[in-house]
Amino acid sequence: MGSQSDWPTMQRAANILDELNVAYDAKIVSAHRTPDRMYMFGKRAADEGYQVIIAGAGGAAHLPGMLSALTHLPVLGVPVQSKAMSGLDSLLSIVQMPAGIPTGTLAIGEAGATNAGLMAAAILALQDADLSDRLQKWRAARAVAVAETPSDEV
Ligand code: RP5
Numbered sequence: 001m002g003s004q005s006d007w008p009t010m011q012r013a014a015n016i017l018d019e020l021n022v023a024y025d026a027k028i029v030s031a032h033r034t035p036d037r038m039y040m041f042g043k044r045a046a047d048e049g050y051q052v053i054i055a056g057a058g059g060a061a062h063l064p065g066m067l068s069a070l071t072h073l074p075v076l077g078v079p080v081q082s083k084a085m086s087g088l089d090s091l092l093s094i095v096q097m098p099a100g101i102p103t104g105t106l107a108i109g110e111a112g113a114t115n116a117g118l119m120a121a122a123i124l125a126l127q128d129a130d131l132s133d134r135l136q137k138w139r140a141a142r143a144v145a146v147a148e149t150p151s152d153e154v
């Protein structure tokens with residue numbers, strides 16, 4: 001993520017990965033404030049064993065696109081909800097990548113971070129039958145939890 005201030009949002013992705021027992025590192029890597037750190041991370045990520053990168057940033061959110069430029073690994077971008085424009089700036093900064101440098105783009109904010117965790121797990125599950133099983137069970141449990149009729153109690 002681009003800043004400590006992104007962590008409450010990006011923690012949603014971490015929570016999903018914890019629930020599915022997927023190993024991850026959570027790092028602050030800013031495209032603007034720590035460009036050298038971003039460059040080294042992106043360049044070394046594949047060799048260091050990372051398989052999927054979830055990149056969350058807000059405002060002028062260049063981190064996901066820059067990481068996509070630096071690595072062939074799949075990069076999932078999470079537009080963090082900004083104060084000035086409620087995350088529309090973040091979304092547009094991430095989603096409109098030029099052809100040839102793909103960056104997966106999730107929803108703005110916590111839903112996007114949650115889904116980035118789930119999508120990262122789904123990508124990893126293609127090569128990991130046990131994880132695939134855990135992911136399918138996770139989804140089935142969420143489906144069962146949805147009532148068929150609304151309640152006045154909520
Ligand atoms: C971006 O600027 C970060 O990803 C964050 O969403 C936004 C604001 O950062 P802070 O000023 O809160 O550190 O680079």
